[in-house]
Amino acid sequence: MIVTAQKPLDEILELISPYSHILIAGCDGCTQPPRGIREARTLSQLLELGGKRRGKNFKFKVTTVVKQCDSILTAEALKPQIEGVDAVLSLACGIGPQMVAELFPDLPVIPAQNTHFMGEDDREAGILRENCSACGDCILALTGGICPVTRCAKGLLNGACGGAKDGKCELDPERDCAWELIFERLERLGKLDNLKEYRPPRNYQAKAWRLAP
Amino acid sequence: MKSRGSVRCIIIINNKEKEGVILTEQVAEERVAVKLNEEYCSRCSICRSLCPFEAITRDAETGKIILDIEKCQVCGICYSACPARAIDTIYYDHDSLISYLEKAKPEYGSETLVIMCKGSAPDFAEVGRLFGVAKFIPLSVPCVGRISDEMFLEAISMGIGKIYVLACDEDYCRFERGSPLAGRRILALNLMLEQLGYGKETITLKRNSLKVKVDKDLCISCGNCVYYCPYHAPKLESEGGISVDLDACRGCGLCVVMCPAFALELEHWEEESISALIPRLLSEMKPPRLLVFCCQWAFFPPLDGKLSPNIRVIDLPCAARVDPIHILDALQKGADGVLIAACSEEDCKQEKAGGKAQRLVTKLKERLSQIGFQDRLHFCSVAPRYRDEFDKQLGEFGQKIEDMAKGGSK
Numbered sequence: 001m002i003v004t005a006q007k008p009l010d011e012i013l014e015l016i017s018p019y020s021h022i023l024i025a026g027c028d029g030c031t032q033p034p035r036g037i038r039e040a041r042t043l044s045q046l047l048e049l050g051g052k053r054r055g056k057n058f059k060f061k062v063t064t065v066v067k068q069c070d071s072i073l074t075a076e077a078l079k080p081q082i083e084g085v086d087a088v089l090s091l092a093c094g095i096g097p098q099m100v101a102e103l104f105p106d107l108p109v110i111p112a113q114n115t116h117f118m119g120e121d122d123r124e125a126g127i128l129r130e131n132c133s134a135c136g137d138c139i140l141a142l143t144g145g146i147c148p149v150t151r152c153a154k155g156l157l158n159g160a161c162g163g164a165k166d167g168k169c170e171l172d173p174e175r176d177c178a179w180e181l182i183f184e185r186l187e188r189l190g191k192l193d194n195l196k197e198y199r200p201p202r203n204y205q206a207k208a209w210r211l212a213p
Numbered sequence: 214m215k216s217r218g219s220v221r222c223i224i225i226i227n228n229k230e231k232e233g234v235i236l237t238e239q240v241a242e243e244r245v246a247v248k249l250n251e252e253y254c255s256r257c258s259i260c261r262s263l264c265p266f267e268a269i270t271r272d273a274e275t276g277k278i279i280l281d282i283e284k285c286q287v288c289g290i291c292y293s294a295c296p297a298r299a300i301d302t303i304y305y306d307h308d309s310l311i312s313y314l315e316k317a318k319p320e321y322g323s324e325t326l327v328i329m330c331k332g333s334a335p336d337f338a339e340v341g342r343l344f345g346v347a348k349f350i351p352l353s354v355p356c357v358g359r360i361s362d363e364m365f366l367e368a369i370s371m372g373i374g375k376i377y378v379l380a381c382d383e384d385y386c387r388f389e390r391g392s393p394l395a396g397r398r399i400l401a402l403n404l405m406l407e408q409l410g411y412g413k414e415t416i417t418l419k420r421n422s423l424k425v426k427v428d429k430d431l432c433i434s435c436g437n438c439v440y441y442c443p444y445h446a447p448k449l450e451s452e453g454g455i456s457v458d459l460d461a462c463r464g465c466g467l468c469v470v471m472c473p474a475f476a477l478e479l480e481h482w483e484e485e486s487i488s489a490l491i492p493r494l495l496s497e498m499k500p501p502r503l504l505v506f507c508c509q510w511a512f513f514p515p516l517d518g519k520l521s522p523n524i525r526v527i528d529l530p531c532a533a534r535v536d537p538i539h540i541l542d543a544l545q546k547g548a549d550g551v552l553i554a555a556c557s558e559e560d561c562k563q564e565k566a567g568g569k570a571q572r573l574v575t576k577l578k579e580r581l582s583q584i585g586f587q588d589r590l591h592f593c594s595v596a597p598r599y600r601d602e603f604d605k606q607l608g609e610f611g612q613k614i615e616d617m618a619k620g621g622s623k
Contacts, residue, residue, distance in 0.1 A: 009583040026473075028433040034473035036433060038538070045541035050584030064474075066433075123440050 001030035001121065002093040003128045004113035006043075012089070013050050015110045016058065019086035024112075025078060025100070026064035027092035032121055032128060035091035035113070037064040043091070043112065061085065068096030075103050082107060137203050142194050144185035149202070151178035157199040246287050246303050246598050249280040253299035260291035260300060265389035286560060287513070287597045288388035289359025303600055304513045305354050310364055313516045314371060317350045325349040326368055329379035330357045331509055331528065332387050333421045335481040343419060344377045355513055358391025365402055365416060376416045385422040385463060387510060387562040392420070423480040423530065424462040425469065429454050431476035438468035438477060443564035465563035466534030470573065482530055487539050492546050494525040501549040501618045503611050506539065508532040508567060511556045511595050512603040524607060531563040532556065532570035537577045540590060550589050550614035554603060557594040588617060 007015075016022055026040035033039075044060035051058040065077040068090065078088070078100065087108040090096040094115040101109050117130040133150040139157070140147060149155050153171040160179035163170035167180045186192050249260075249269075256276050261269040268284035269291060271277070280291075280300075292302045314326070327340055327349045334340050337351045350373075354360065357380045368376060378399060386392035399418045406415045425446070432454045438447040439455065446461040447468060466479045478484060495502055499522040509528040520526065529535060532555030540551050553574050561567040574592045581587045591610045595602040 009580065013584075028435075028474065034433075034435050034437065036435075036473035037475055038473045042537055042541065045538065045545055046580055046584060049541065049544060049581075049586060053585060 001032040001119060002095075003116045003119035003130075004031050004035070004093050005116060006113055007111070009046055009050055012043075012110070012112055013047060013054060013056075016047070016087065016089060017054075017056065019108070020057070021059045021084055021086045022061070022089050023078070023081050023085040023087075024060055024062045024089045025068065025081075025091060025096070026062070027068040027090070027096055028064055029067035029069060029092070031091070031093055031113070032119065037062065039091055040064055043089075065092070065096075068092035068099055071099060071103065074099050078103070135202065139199065142197065142199070143182045144189060144191065144194070146178060146182045146185060148178045148182060151176075151181070157202065159195060244599050244601055245282050246600050247280065247282065247285050247289075247292065248301045249278060250299045250301065251277065253297045254278050255297045255299070257296060259294050259296065263290050263294050263390060263394065265290065265391075282598055285598050286388065286510075286562075288356050288391055290356070290388065290391055290394060293359050293361035293364075294394075302359075304597065305359060305516065307361065307364055307367075309516055310352070310360075311367060311371075313352070314350065314368055314373070317352075318371070318373075321348065321350045323348045323350050324372055324374045325377070326352060326373045326375070327377045327379065328352045328354065328357055328360055330381050330386075330392070331355055332530070333381040333385065333423055334379055335421075335423070339481075340379055343379065343421065344417070346377065349377070355510065356386070356388045356391035357395040358386070358388060358393075360395065360398075362398060362402060365398075369406070369411070369415065374415075378416060378418045380418060380420050382420045382422040423464045423482070424459050425457055425464065425466075426478045426480060427455060427457055428476045428478070431474050433474045433476070435473060437471045437473065441467050441471045441569065443467065443566045463563060465531040465566040466529070467531070467563075467566040467569055470534060470536050471569075479530065479534065482534055484536070484538070487527065487529075487536070488542055490527060491539060491542050491548075494527070495543070495547050497522075498525055499523045501611070501614045502547060503550045503552060503607070503614055504543045504548040505552045505554055505607070506532075506535045507554040508556050510560075510562050511554050511597065513597045524611070531561070531567050533563060533566035535570045535574065537573060540574075540577060544586060544589060548589075549618055550591065550610060552606065552610050553590070553592045554606065555592070555594050556596060560594075560596050588613065 024040040024044050026036045028036045040062040044062050048058055048060060061081060063077060063081050066073045068074050082104060087110060088100050089110045089112050090100055091112050093113065097109045097111045118132050118134060119128040120131045121128055131147055131150055135149050148157060153169050154161055160177060164177035164180055167177055169175040169177050186194055256278055258271055261271055261278060265288065266284050266286050268281050270279050272279055287304060289302055289305065292300045325346055327344065329340055331353045334353060341347060341349060357378055365376065378395060380392040380395050383393050396418060399416045403414055403416055407413055434449060434453050436449055439449050444461045444463050447455045447457045449455055464479060466482060469477045469479050475484065494504065501523055503524045505524065505526040507526050507528055508531050514526065532553065535553050543551050555567045555570055558565055558568045571592055578587050578590050581590060593606040595606060
């Protein structure tokens with residue numbers, strides 16, 4: 001899912017300060033932690049309390065969208081709500097506010113989140129890990145399901161750099177060396193031959209900005 | 214039929230200790246909610262065999278029965294079962310129950326008594342509907358297993374014609390053995406009463422449990438409930454949405470709080486009914502208003518106890534049901550402070566679900582600190598085994614709020 005972190009309330013209060021009637025739009029989609037209707041309501045309560053202390057009397061409406069990255073779902077969910085609203089505060093990842101801006105050209109939109117990465121949610125460890133950087137040219141089949149583009153600090157395609165120590169990256173001793181993980185995994189699968197194959201420099205054009213679904 | 218124990222116990226309650234004094238062993242002993250009096254103890258071991266928490270042991274050498282208060286969860290089962298009346302409790306003891314009945318009988322104008330465990334009892338009106346009675350004397354206690362034979366009989370001899378008992382389902386009982394014990398007791402009492410000519414079934418027992426409800430239309434299949442439920446009751450369905458194994462659900466309410474879509478509700482503790490309670494309580498309070506969200510097993514209110522006009526308590530099934538939305542609701546609607554009273558992790562009756570509450574409150578406090586409200590929220594863990602623990606937390610936090618109100622800061 002898309003990992004986001006909420007902006008400090010101070011910053012949000014500052015951003016919404018020119019407006020008084022604000023629609024908070026949650027997103028049930030893939031933001032983690034979930035930013036659905038409950039989060040929208042909690043945030044409205046916090047902002048109302050914080051606003052009062054700043055002498056502002058915000059009026060909030062709360063709603064949620066199944067996926068703010070979907071133009072039809074977002075239009076359907078928000079159209080009936082925007083009557084009398086000065087601005088939309090979006091709880092979605094960076095896509096959401098842009099979708100709202102596109103659908104409602106006259107309505108200011110404010111992001112409540114900072115969007116970080118596409119993440120893997122390790123619930124037992126309570127960690128969100130960035131394991132994919134959407135490079136557009138996936139080589140996971142060759143690397144035993146471990147992405148060197150994202151998980152190797154240097155993004156190397158043809159094996160380890162030689163700087164790793166005890167399985168940890170030379171740039172960050174907390175970080176596993178992706179190529180050591182790949183080696184172990186391929187060894188386990190009996191596919192070490194995969195490493196013999198030379199991979200040419202990546203095709204950066206593959207990260208297209210527009211694709212048909 | 215006065216119990217020897219409770220008379221002494223009242224003296225202890227009145228004998229308030231002074232603050233700031235280092236507790237001597239004797240004073241520390243007096244703070245305790247359940248006590249075993251060796252002088253009366255016949256060492257029969259009934260209490261030991263009934264205690265669900267292994268808090269009562271027998272010294273192998275001397276044969277003495279020993280109560281380990283640290284393990285005691287104050288269910289009152291031992292108190293209700295001791296044939297020698299060697300156990301004292303400060304909560305819902307025989308004398309205070311009888312004096313409550315004496316007062317309540319004319320007040321409610323009824324000769325029907327409904328005794329309910331607060332763990333499984335919906336509101337009084339709903340309980341009335343369950344039994345099909347409109348007018349009755351309500352008596353809500355933490356676990357009906359603490360009601361002794363003697364208490365039932367004395368109620369009947371006071372002119373109570375019919376007793377209804379609402380217990381938890383046996384496997385839902387927070388004190389494990391309380392509900393089954395009540396069942397056996399009532400069976401035996403009914404047989405005896407019938408022989409004495411009181412007719413069949415003077416005491417009617419019903420079992421009930423309060424469980425989670427799912428609104429499938431609202432579910433967004435995020436899996437939060439599946440992850441957080443300590444009982445593995447919810448399951449994600451392959452076609453989307455969740456199903457809940459209601460036999461496994463123990464009604465802690467953690468999933469309700471963790472659901473981002475308001476798709477889950479806990480019977481009797483619905484989002485809206487708690488929300489509606491908040492302004493009602495706040496309107497009858499005097500400033501500085503201190504609203505307490507309390508795990509119903511962390512603090513037992515006295516039967517006739519009057520709370521100070523600036524304090525009101527909202528009972529929850531477990532601290533896991535403490536909802537940030539309700540905390541914020543209270544602050545928005547004029548509470549000067551919100552206190553969360555939970556059980557400690559070891560005492561939690563819900564597989565440590567209550568511990569998650571502390572994390573939620575800490576998170577919320579962090580967010581409140583961004584807008585300057587952090588001092589208005591306080592989390593504490595208390596246990597009914599020490600009678601003044603809750604009062605102490607109330608006193609300290611209440612003082613803090615009062616100081617804040619005086620200082621003009623909000």
